[in-house]
Amino acid sequence: MILDRATPSVSIGSYPWFEELAGGGLSRGVAVVLRSADGAALAKAEQTLKSQLPAQP
Numbered sequence: 001m002i003l004d005r006a007t008p009s010v011s012i013g014s015y016p017w018f019e020e021l022a023g024g025g026l027s028r029g030v031a032v033v034l035r036s037a038d039g040a041a042l043a044k045a046e047q048t049l050k051s052q053l054p055a056q057p
Contacts, residue, residue, distance in 0.1 A: 007045040010036040
């Protein structure tokens with residue numbers, strides 16, 4: 001992954017989430033978590049990640 005090479009001091013985790021909808025059905029997604037003691041590396045990783053995601057409406 002590009003993010004791993006760009007910011008090796010940043011740990012990346014992903015956590016799926018699910019929510020039952022009132023009218024039935026299921027909403028789901030993924031939460032991505034970035035961790036680092038290096039604030040500059042964390043900010044760089046955040047910008048790199050955001051640049052790889054599609055724009056949200």
